[in-house]
Amino acid sequence: MADLARLAGVSVATVSRALNGSPEVSLATRQRIGELARSLNYTVNIGAKNLRTKQNRTVAVVIPYDEQSRQHITDPFFLAMLGSLADALTDRGFDLLLSRVDSGYLAAASQLYESGAVIGTVLIGQWRHHAQLNALAQRGAPLVVWGAQLPQQVYCSVGGDNLAGGQLATRHLIERGGRRIVFMGDPSLPEVAQRLAGYHQALAEAGIAPDPALQLNVPFETGQARAALTRLIESGIAFDAIFACSDVLAISSMQLLRLYGRAVPQQVLVVGYDDIEWASHADPPLTTVRQPIAAAGIEIVQALFDGVAGQPTPPRTLPVELVVRQSSLR
Amino acid sequence: MADLARLAGVSVATVSRALNGSPEVSLATRQRIGELARSLNYTVNIGAKNLRTKQNRTVAVVIPYDEQSRQHITDPFFLAMLGSLADALTDRGFDLLLSRVDSGYLAAASQLYESGAVIGTVLIGQWRHHAQLNALAQRGAPLVVWGAQLPQQVYCSVGGDNLAGGQLATRHLIERGGRRIVFMGDPSLPEVAQRLAGYHQALAEAGIAPDPALQLNVPFETGQARAALTRLIESGIAFDAIFACSDVLAISSMQLLRLYGRAVPQQVLVVGYDDIEWASHADPPLTTVRQPIAAAGIEIVQALFDGVAGQPTPPRTLPVELVVRQSSLR
DNA sequence: ATGAAAGCGCTAACAC
DNA sequence: GTGTTAGCGCTTTCAT
Numbered sequence: 149m150a151d152l153a154r155l156a157g158v159s160v161a162t163v164s165r166a167l168n169g170s171p172e173v174s175l176a177t178r179q180r181i182g183e184l185a186r187s188l189n190y191t192v193n194i195g196a197k198n199l200r201t202k203q204n205r206t207v208a209v210v211i212p213y214d215e216q217s218r219q220h221i222t223d224p225f226f227l228a229m230l231g232s233l234a235d236a237l238t239d240r241g242f243d244l245l246l247s248r249v250d251s252g253y254l255a256a257a258s259q260l261y262e263s264g265a266v267i268g269t270v271l272i273g274q275w276r277h278h279a280q281l282n283a284l285a286q287r288g289a290p291l292v293v294w295g296a297q298l299p300q301q302v303y304c305s306v307g308g309d310n311l312a313g314g315q316l317a318t319r320h321l322i323e324r325g326g327r328r329i330v331f332m333g334d335p336s337l338p339e340v341a342q343r344l345a346g347y348h349q350a351l352a353e354a355g356i357a358p359d360p361a362l363q364l365n366v367p368f369e370t371g372q373a374r375a376a377l378t379r380l381i382e383s384g385i386a387f388d389a390i391f392a393c394s395d396v397l398a399i400s401s402m403q404l405l406r407l408y409g410r411a412v413p414q415q416v417l418v419v420g421y422d423d424i425e426w427a428s429h430a431d432p433p434l435t436t437v438r439q440p441i442a443a444a445g446i447e448i449v450q451a452l453f454d455g456v457a458g459q460p461t462p463p464r465t466l467p468v469e470l471v472v473r474q475s476s477l478r
Numbered sequence: 479m480a481d482l483a484r485l486a487g488v489s490v491a492t493v494s495r496a497l498n499g500s501p502e503v504s505l506a507t508r509q510r511i512g513e514l515a516r517s518l519n520y521t522v523n524i525g526a527k528n529l530r531t532k533q534n535r536t537v538a539v540v541i542p543y544d545e546q547s548r549q550h551i552t553d554p555f556f557l558a559m560l561g562s563l564a565d566a567l568t569d570r571g572f573d574l575l576l577s578r579v580d581s582g583y584l585a586a587a588s589q590l591y592e593s594g595a596v597i598g599t600v601l602i603g604q605w606r607h608h609a610q611l612n613a614l615a616q617r618g619a620p621l622v623v624w625g626a627q628l629p630q631q632v633y634c635s636v637g638g639d640n641l642a643g644g645q646l647a648t649r650h651l652i653e654r655g656g657r658r659i660v661f662m663g664d665p666s667l668p669e670v671a672q673r674l675a676g677y678h679q680a681l682a683e684a685g686i687a688p689d690p691a692l693q694l695n696v697p698f699e700t701g702q703a704r705a706a707l708t709r710l711i712e713s714g715i716a717f718d719a720i721f722a723c724s725d726v727l728a729i730s731s732m733q734l735l736r737l738y739g740r741a742v743p744q745q746v747l748v749v750g751y752d753d754i755e756w757a758s759h760a761d762p763p764l765t766t767v768r769q770p771i772a773a774a775g776i777e778i779v780q781a782l783f784d785g786v787a788g789q790p791t792p793p794r795t796l797p798v799e800l801v802v803r804q805s806s807l808r
Numbered sequence: 809a810t811g812a813a814a815g816c817g818c819t820a821a822c823a824c
Numbered sequence: 825g826t827g828t829t830a831g832c833g834c835t836t837t838c839a840t
């Protein structure tokens with residue numbers, strides 16, 4: 149900037165003002181300096197600017213990972229959320245700092261904030277970390293978590309309406325003739341627990357007694373899910389429908405069912421969750437509960453900015469919607 | 479830090495040294511300061527540190543988007559690459575700044591560098607921007623592009639061996655009895671052009687004359703691809719195999735073929751490209767050319783760091799491999 | 809309308 | 825082993 153000032157024959161103060169479009173500096177010099185900067189490929193050093201102004205236009209997006217599995221971000225749903233956040237932030241002129249932190253030590257997520265690198269943090273994946281997240285929020289970092297709304301929650305969460313989602317899916321399966329409906333998902337995750345509650349409510353409404361044998365407690369990871377479903381099939385326990393807590397699980401299950409000669413939807417109805425792009429390309433196209441991904445990105449970002457501005461940030465629940473395709477149409 | 483110094487009864491210089499683990503400061507005070515900092519949730523302001531030391535531990539990953547379609551990052555392959563890069567950078571203690579820039583104005587990608595926000599840039603998706611990328615590289619920013627190696631290339635590219643991939647896929651289809659092999663992809667993209675060249679070579683080896691009617695020039699976007707394939711089917715032109723330049727295209731095509739009562743693999747063999755996670759869950763499981771995604775992340779990051787260090791960064795081509803599943807096994 | 813100068817939080821000579 | 829001080833590149837009062 150000093151160079152620029154010298155070349156323009158003015159002081160750095162003027163250059164700074166000009167580059168920031170201050171009306172104090174005459175239009176002529178403002179333009180002259182602007183063009184000089186452009187021709188020199190000069191850009192204000194963002195670090196110095198941030199240091200001086202104590203502001204900052206970047207947001208951290210944290211995806212926790214299991215220390216053991218050390219797995220790559222892989223579920224298309226997470227990735228779609230990431231894209232949605234990227235778009236929402238880009239629209240507001242903010243950058244996105246992608247960070248992976250050990251899920252056992254989420255406190256690391258706040259370092260980005262405490263070191264002044266970001267103005268706040270978005271965490272995708274609440275998992276089992278409710279307490280850790282509360283602790284994190286209490287350290288003062290603006291934080292928004294994609295996940296379920298829980299009792300005694302200090303942090304702000306934005307999430308789909310999981311209870312309604314579970315009900316929607318299950319009611320639909322019942323309407324279509326399902327009576328022995330398998331539930332697939334890991335209820336130790338808050339979001340899944342709520343979907344399970346919706347499943348139970350819908351069963352109760354229809355006067356169907358839930359059979360614990362049909363509740364498959366499997367993580368969002370196809371390997372174990374396939375094993376569990378295989379055991380179920382081979383045990384000979386009857387079922388005529390599946391409500392899976394993710395599309396990945398649902399599609400993987402449909403494939404397995406085919407292997408065992410069970411036709412979808414003729415013999416088994418299937419409903420998934422998320423409505424990832426693949427759901428409509430599955431065979432048969434998958435009925436699923438659509439999560440409002442684009443809206444989610446916008447809401448999350450809005451909530452985060454509210455938090456940064458010191459405004460209250462109540463948890464938000466976004467509506468979900470049932471998308472009926474052929475996997476549930478007998 | 480001044481506060482910390484006061485509380486510890488030392489000067490800021492000592493605190494700085496202690497926090498950076500300098501052996502000059504006595505172990506006792508070093509530990510004392512360390513614990514004090516921890517108890518205060520204090521973290522060195524990274525912006526100020528970067529400003530002073532003129533270093534920086536963040537890398538920009540840019541995903542261009544079309545100004546028109548303004549579409550979300552959506553192809554699972556891109557997202558998998560992103561995950562791989564995130565892992566590779568995390569392993570080296572670097573942060574990843576995710577940025578979306580208008581593909582018509584890629585020069586914007588260098589701003590992150592010129593403003594000192596990042597030490598270099600990784601661009602996923604070479605598309606048609608060879609010239610722009612060259613210009614970008616010439617501005618001095620360390621840049622690595624995932625894509626094909628091209629003549630007169632100034633920037634460093636890391637990519638799969640597209641020529642071999644095209645050959646592998648096509649030879650396999652021929653071995654399996656394919657004679658009239660459809661090619662799907664947009665040859666205006668360098669990577670696809672190389673795969674097409676491989677396709678042509680394999681045809682020539684087998685003495686099969688290429689039929690231009692079988693070359694479907696469609697983008698990586700299923701809508702147009704489906705339209706083109708539909709036209710081909712309805713035109714009555716015979717074909718017995720498809721080589722699609724992405725798994726998304728391939729799976730979408732299989733779905734369409736089923737609609738038209740063409741059995742895969744009995745009537746039409748299909749091979750895809752990328753080996754995204756979904757390929758093995760498709761129906762039938764998709765034979766495909768595997769891109770080395772995990773290795774790619776590591777290579778890209780290595781190349782970028784070489785560039786930052788001022789070392790030469792020749793383009794790198796990574797081996798691909800054919801993964802045979804049922805979609806091509808008649 | 810423009811300039812001089814202080815200071816954002818940190819590190820690294822250089823002194824002691 | 826520790827303190828003093830200059831300065832990274834910028835913005836912003838306060839003067840003029």
